[in-house]
Amino acid sequence: MPSLTATLQAKEKFIAFTVVGDPDLDHTVEYVVAMAQAGADVVELGIAFSDPSADGPTILSADQRALDNGITTEQVFATVARIRQQTDVPLVFLTYTNIVFKYGYAEFLAQMQAHDVQGLILPDMPIEEQTAFLPLAQQYGRDLIQLVTSKSYDRLPAILQNASGFVYVVSSLGITGTRQTLSNEANEIIAQIRQYSDIPVGVGFGISQVEHARQFPTANAIIVGSAIVKIIAEHPYDATPYLTQFITAMKEAQHAQS
Amino acid sequence: MTTNDHRYFGQYGGQFIPELLMPAVTEVADAFHHYQHDAAFQAELKDLFINYANRPSLLYHAKNMSADLGGAQIYLKREDLNHTGAHKINNVLGQALIAKKMGKTRLIAETGAGQHGVATATAAALFDMECEIFMGKEDTDRQALNVYRMEMLGAKVNAVTTGTQVLKDAVNATFQDWTKRIDDTFYVLGSAVGPYPFPEMVKYFQSVISAEAREQFLYQTGRLPDAVLACVGGGSNAIGSFANFIDDSEVKLIGVEAAGKGVDTNQTAATMTRGSVGIFHGMKSQFLQSSDGQIDPVYSISAGLDYPGVGPEHAYLRDLDRAQYVPITDDEAVAAFDYIAQQEGIIAAIESSHAIAYAMKLAPTMRPDQQIMVTLSGRGDKDVAAIARYKGVDLHE
Numbered sequence: 001m002p003s004l005t006a007t008l009q010a011k012e013k014f015i016a017f018t019v020v021g022d023p024d025l026d027h028t029v030e031y032v033v034a035m036a037q038a039g040a041d042v043v044e045l046g047i048a049f050s051d052p053s054a055d056g057p058t059i060l061s062a063d064q065r066a067l068d069n070g071i072t073t074e075q076v077f078a079t080v081a082r083i084r085q086q087t088d089v090p091l092v093f094l095t096y097t098n099i100v101f102k103y104g105y106a107e108f109l110a111q112m113q114a115h116d117v118q119g120l121i122l123p124d125m126p127i128e129e130q131t132a133f134l135p136l137a138q139q140y141g142r143d144l145i146q147l148v149t150s151k152s153y154d155r156l157p158a159i160l161q162n163a164s165g166f167v168y169v170v171s172s173l174g175i176t177g178t179r180q181t182l183s184n185e186a187n188e189i190i191a192q193i194r195q196y197s198d199i200p201v202g203v204g205f206g207i208s209q210v211e212h213a214r215q216f217p218t219a220n221a222i223i224v225g226s227a228i229v230k231i232i233a234e235h236p237y238d239a240t241p242y243l244t245q246f247i248t249a250m251k252e253a254q255h256a257q258s
Numbered sequence: 259m260t261t262n263d264h265r266y267f268g269q270y271g272g273q274f275i276p277e278l279l280m281p282a283v284t285e286v287a288d289a290f291h292h293y294q295h296d297a298a299f300q301a302e303l304k305d306l307f308i309n310y311a312n313r314p315s316l317l318y319h320a321k322n323m324s325a326d327l328g329g330a331q332i333y334l335k336r337e338d339l340n341h342t343g344a345h346k347i348n349n350v351l352g353q354a355l356i357a358k359k360m361g362k363t364r365l366i367a368e369t370g371a372g373q374h375g376v377a378t379a380t381a382a383a384l385f386d387m388e389c390e391i392f393m394g395k396e397d398t399d400r401q402a403l404n405v406y407r408m409e410m411l412g413a414k415v416n417a418v419t420t421g422t423q424v425l426k427d428a429v430n431a432t433f434q435d436w437t438k439r440i441d442d443t444f445y446v447l448g449s450a451v452g453p454y455p456f457p458e459m460v461k462y463f464q465s466v467i468s469a470e471a472r473e474q475f476l477y478q479t480g481r482l483p484d485a486v487l488a489c490v491g492g493g494s495n496a497i498g499s500f501a502n503f504i505d506d507s508e509v510k511l512i513g514v515e516a517a518g519k520g521v522d523t524n525q526t527a528a529t530m531t532r533g534s535v536g537i538f539h540g541m542k543s544q545f546l547q548s549s550d551g552q553i554d555p556v557y558s559i560s561a562g563l564d565y566p567g568v569g570p571e572h573a574y575l576r577d578l579d580r581a582q583y584v585p586i587t588d589d590e591a592v593a594a595f596d597y598i599a600q601q602e603g604i605i606a607a608i609e610s611s612h613a614i615a616y617a618m619k620l621a622p623t624m625r626p627d628q629q630i631m632v633t634l635s636g637r638g639d640k641d642v643a644a645i646a647r648y649k650g651v652d653l654h655e
Contacts, residue, residue, distance in 0.1 A: 050552040051421065051538065053430055054276045054437075060420060073550050097274055098537045102551030124274045124540070128265075147277040151440065155280070170278060174438040 004118050004143055004165035007041055007090050008200035008220045012254040015202050016040035016247060017094065017225035019048055019059065020076045021066030023236035029082045031232065034240045036089035038247040041221065044121065047076050047095035054123035056177030058226040062233065073103050080115040092119035092145065092165075097129075105133050109140035119143035119165040127155070127162055134162055149173070150185050153192055160193065166200040167193060168223065171207065171216075178226045179206035182215060190218045210253035224250065265454035266542075268577055270570035273453040275540045279433070282440045287455040289360050294462065299355065306351045307466065310384070311341045313348075315467075317474035317631070322601045323621075330624035332617055333483065335471050335633045337495065338606065344636030345467060345495040346377040350446055352463035354381035357444035364388040364443040368432040370397055370425035370491065371562035371609065372404025373636050374448030379413035381446075389413040392431040394424035397561045404640055422555045425491070425565050429539055449492025450569035453540030457497075457569050464498025471631055472502045479629060485510040485620065488633040489612040490583060491527070491563035493572045495635040500581060510582070513572060514616045516558035517585035525557035529568045530576060530583035536567075543570045559588040559648060562609040562636075590615040592648055595638060607636035608645065 007013070016035045020028050032043050048063035048071055055063070080091065093112065100108045100122065112120065120142060125133065130144065137144045143165025150173070152159060160167070171186045172179065186203045193201060203216045204223030213222055231246060232239045265271055275283060293299040307313040316336040324331045337345035354365060365382045366389070369375030375391040382389030391408050395417045398405050408415050421427035429452075436445045450460040468486070475482055486503055488496035490513035503509040518526040526532060529544050536545040538553055546554040546566040558564045568583075575581035586594075591608055594615035598606050606614060610633070617632045624630070638645075646653050 051426065051430055053433055053539075054278075056434075057420065067552060098545075098547070098551040098553075101537050102547070102549065123276050124537070126273060126275060126277050126280045128273050128280070149278045151281040152277060155277075159277070173278065173440065175434050 001088055001090070001116060004042065004090055004092070005200055008166050008202065011220055013041040013221035014039060014247065014251055014254065015042040015044055015221050015223040016228055017044040017046060017223065018228055018232065019046035019062040019066050020079055021048060021069050021071035022062040022229070022232060023065060024069055025075060025079045027237060028079055029086070031239060031243060032083050032089070033086045034243055035247055036087045038244040039251045040089065040247055042090045042092060044092045044094050044223065044225070045076070045080070047073065047093055047099055049096040049099055052096060054175055056175040056226065058178065058229050059176050062229045073099060077111050077115055080117060084116060091117045092121060093117055094121040097122050097125045105136050109136055109142050112142050113140045119145050121145040121168060123147065127158055130162055148189060148193065150189055156192060157196060160197045160199065163197065163199055166202050166220065169201055169203045169219070171203050171205045176205055176226055178208035178230065182206050182212050184215065186216050187218055190216070210249055213250045213253035214256065222254065267571045267574035270541065270543050270573045271454055271457060272542050273540060274537050274542065275453045276437065278437045282436065283453055285360070286444070289356050290455050290459050293356055293359060299359065303352055303355055306355070307348070311347050311351060312339060313466065314470040315339055317471055317478060319478070320602050323598065326601060327618060327621040329621040329626065330484065330628040330630045331626065332621055333475070333629060333631045335467060335499065335631055337467060338604070338610070338634045338637035342373070342377045342380050343639070344373040344377065344607065345464060345498065345633070346374040346448060347380070348466050348498065349448065349460050349463040349494060350374070350377040350381045353444070353446045353459065354378070354385055354387070357446070358385050358387070360444065362442060362444040364390070364439065365446050366390050366392070366432050366435055366443055367446040367448055368425065368428035369393045369448065370428070370564055371560065371607070372397070372401040372408070372640060373562065375408050375413070375415070376404055376411070378446050379408040379411035382413060383411045390435065391415045392418050392428045392435065394422070394428050395419045396423045397425065397428070400561050400644055401640055425561065426539070426553065449494045450497045450571065451492040451539055451541060451567060457541065457571055460494050461497045461501055461571065464494050465501035467495065467498040467633060468500060468502035471499070475631070482506055482509050483631040484624065484628045485512055486631045487512045487514060487613045487617055487620070489563060489609045489635060490515045490568060490572060491565045491609065492567070493569035495633050497569060497571055499631070499633040500575070504580065511575065511580060512616065513581055513583040514586050514613045515583055516560055516563035516612055517587040518557040518559070520587055521585045527556040527558040527564050527566070528585040529566060531585045538567055541570050544568050544573045559591065559644070560608045560612065562607070563612065584616055586612040586615045592645060594618060595641070595645060604634070605638040605642070606634050607638045608641040610635045611638070
């Protein structure tokens, strides 16, 4: 299986996000496979947390639906095993530090390795708190995805030193959620990153419309979360055609930019 | 991750926050450490404490209670007599003054019972700053009077409708608001929780409680108290009450947490009794949570103690066996609320009534020549309606 870095080396890549267990585990398997078939180059699997501090109301509600279904960390790994029977699309987890801490850092990373989940995004683990986790992630060959914002410039060398897989550029201040218009700030952040590193860059937070897909030509990938979660919220048990249509349109818009 | 890391208390503390907030929190830490050693800042804060907040607060010998309980002498540290009616003003004046010096123009804060929100709205009015308060929807209902009070002071109060709609959700909402407006906004965190430097900074400003109390005990009684009691939600009045006694190993330090309907029920907020180590709200500490790491909904009659975590230094003090933490139920707290009103003519906050309730258990086990300090963290006017409801009394409000 290619690494995240290799997968995202070219431009115009698409990273799709969904919360495991929203609306239920069977549909998560179906939707991940469908999104991969529709052209998602990487799928980000959210492990629900009761208090997702970096997320807006859309993803918070999805987390709550998953938790109301009684989703456990063990069930998430079992679901990944089912996904792996149908697709080898690169997978990345997104969750909060406490979920991984309570499972055990090494135990969690071992499960990621066993289920071929290549990367992990922890929005509440800044570089200052990665001392214990990062060496373990490297030991298990997993990428701890670093986040970069427009406030991070002084911290970029230190952040990029810890980076592998790809770098997640936060397109705008605030929390996750769809936005009508997005600033072009991410392009400036990418230019700053490029002074130090050629690691692939994905831009996320607020990307939800075809216009946004064309807005970041220097990024290797766009990351779409809330817009996909909204589709699943609107069509919980029959989202496949809507997801396929949305991802196809976004991919086409990305290609049209070049 | 070790005690060598100044951001930690033993294994607890740290800065588990989004990258987006790291520069903002670092800016706050730098400013705090600068003004800690700035004579002009200290003079200005001292003037505010004395001439605005009504410090020093009294250390009052509660003779009626002491005689009635028939054991140790009880002394009340009267933070309820501060301007705005609680200890919260100590920390707020300190943080708001730092914010002002940093050039920030907008204060935001979470609040549970509303006391911290009122204090923040007060400081914002005094310093001519914009102010927004985040309060769980359930708490805006329980503490409607405090909501109106904050609005009268010019603050905008946002009722938080996500999650369990109480204090922890208000903290989430305030951090989220901060990520949207870092440049002009300062988050006045009200308890000794959150990412470094907040637990250290809140302790620093609340330490005035025990700095005064230590002198007052020596002056009034010629010696230190045998035990210091304070209620603990996040633990700001408790850490302030403990701070200047931590090195006096003969002084017992006792934090009193809210058991709600009982520590064996799922309607409790007794973090120290029932919790486990976790990472939440920017810190590693003790939390009420599931085996998977989901934060538990918590319950207490007291909106100010209704919190699933505790400040990292409290978790550390307990690990060191330097402080102990005990649970008090709703019923015990309400009984103490009535008791101190009738014995001493003091309407104490329902939060502080938890500490009073434990003093009622502890004092009779001690000798009359021994002395207990109980921090009366706030006044109870805000709680009168809720207590009436609890007892099934219809006040025709």
